[in-house]
Amino acid sequence: MQKPHWHVLGAGAIGCLFAQGLHRSGSTTTLVMRRGVTVRSLPVVVEHDGQRCEQHLPVITPDDTAEISHLLITTKAYDVHSAVSGIAKLLSDNCVVLLLVNGLGLAEKLRADYPHLDVFCGTTTEGAYQLSAQHIQHAGRGETRVGRAGQDTPPAWFEGFARATDACVWDSDIDSALWSKLAVNCIINPLTAVSGCRNGELARSSELSAQVEALCSEVADISRAAGFDNIAEKLRPAVSAVIAGTADNRSSMLQDIERGRQTEIDYITGYLLKIAEQHGIQAPKNRSLLERIRNRAP
Numbered sequence: 118m119q120k121p122h123w124h125v126l127g128a129g130a131i132g133c134l135f136a137q138g139l140h141r142s143g144s145t146t147t148l149v150m151r152r153g154v155t156v157r158s159l160p161v162v163v164e165h166d167g168q169r170c171e172q173h174l175p176v177i178t179p180d181d182t183a184e185i186s187h188l189l190i191t192t193k194a195y196d197v198h199s200a201v202s203g204i205a206k207l208l209s210d211n212c213v214v215l216l217l218v219n220g221l222g223l224a225e226k227l228r229a230d231y232p233h234l235d236v237f238c239g240t241t242t243e244g245a246y247q248l249s250a251q252h253i254q255h256a257g258r259g260e261t262r263v264g265r266a267g268q269d270t271p272p273a274w275f276e277g278f279a280r281a282t283d284a285c286v287w288d289s290d291i292d293s294a295l296w297s298k299l300a301v302n303c304i305i306n307p308l309t310a311v312s313g314c315r316n317g318e319l320a321r322s323s324e325l326s327a328q329v330e331a332l333c334s335e336v337a338d339i340s341r342a343a344g345f346d347n348i349a350e351k352l353r354p355a356v357s358a359v360i361a362g363t364a365d366n367r368s369s370m371l372q373d374i375e376r377g378r379q380t381e382i383d384y385i386t387g388y389l390l391k392i393a394e395q396h397g398i399q400a401p402k403n404r405s406l407l408e409r410i411r412n413r414a415p
């Protein structure tokens with residue numbers, strides 16, 4: 118099969134990492150930039166382990182007339198809908214859309230708003246941050262899981278897409294992978310953000326450990342109600358493992374707050390609480406964190 122032409126919407130840290138990976142593995146790859154960008158191509162620079170790799174990629178904006186058949190979305194969660202609506206007229210019928218964005222609820226809304234799109238979801242533990250525009254540091258290799266609920270075998274485009282990174286797998290139970298990430302994120306991200314601490318502090322401080330415990334208990338109840346019993350049973354050890362494995366990291370939510378940026382809380386804890394409400398579950402500790410983050414009152 119001829120490799121599809123990928124358009125990458127959201128040329129930030131993760132977008133540049135995957136755009137360069139797709140380009141290097143032989144897929145035609147174009148960056149979709151905001152309206153007003155006038156250049157026709159941009160250098161994308163990825164630094165990793167002291168090595169620098171620079172590739173020039175073509176650029177389009179919402180004012181172009183290109184037809185997009187395969188779209189990788191790597192904006193922050195809160196930008197997905199405005200970014201997609203800006204280029205909606207460029208999306209072909211049955212356009213493949215792969216959402217590689219943290220948080221939940223986005224795919225459902227995209228499917229409702231644009232029923233003609235073929236929406237897939239992904240989650241990644243790759244780590245990257247921007248040094249400057251389209252110049253990124255690849256901070257840690259991870260695994261990317263891609264799938265769609267109810268689809269056991271990957272579509273034809275997946276094989277080519279998977280070559281963009283070292284470890285990309287098709288996940289026939291992607292909903293569990295996404296929920297599992299959400300459950301862990303609901304505990305570590307907001308708590309480190311309001312406490313202003315690195316992840317490891319959640320295990321070192323007895324006060325924070327007790328808060329982790331209480332949050333885990335609420336998130337486990339909601340996970341069970343949502344049908345993710347397995348994730349509920351293993352949540353506490355899973356959270357401990359992530360805290361230990363990322364002890365020196367400052368969570369993305371903490372970094373967003375420190376830089377005065379919007380956070381993805383509405384798509385993480387906000388989504389969790391929406392599911393809790395559907396099942397009549399109170400989750401006061403999670404609600405309090407949501408409100409503190411929204412009000413930026415650490």
Ligand SMILES: NC(=O)c1ccc[n+]([C@@H]2O[C@H](COP(=O)([O-])OP(=O)(O)OC[C@H]3O[C@@H](n4cnc5c(N)ncnc54)[C@H](OP(=O)(O)O)[C@@H]3O)[C@@H](O)[C@H]2O)c1
Nearest residue numbers: 127128129130131150151191192193196200218219244245
């Ligand atoms: N970075 C990581 O290590 C990592 C790891 C795992 C998961 N994730 C998740 O991946 C997603 C992306 O994260 P990130 O760190 O790559 O974010 P990021 O560096 O902020 O990149 C997002 C990019 O989207 C662009 N964008 C927003 N609206 C747009 C629009 N309408 N048209 C075109 N471009 C638009 C932004 O441009 P502007 O700068 O102009 O706003 C920015 O370049 C998030 O959900 C994050 O949680 C990140």
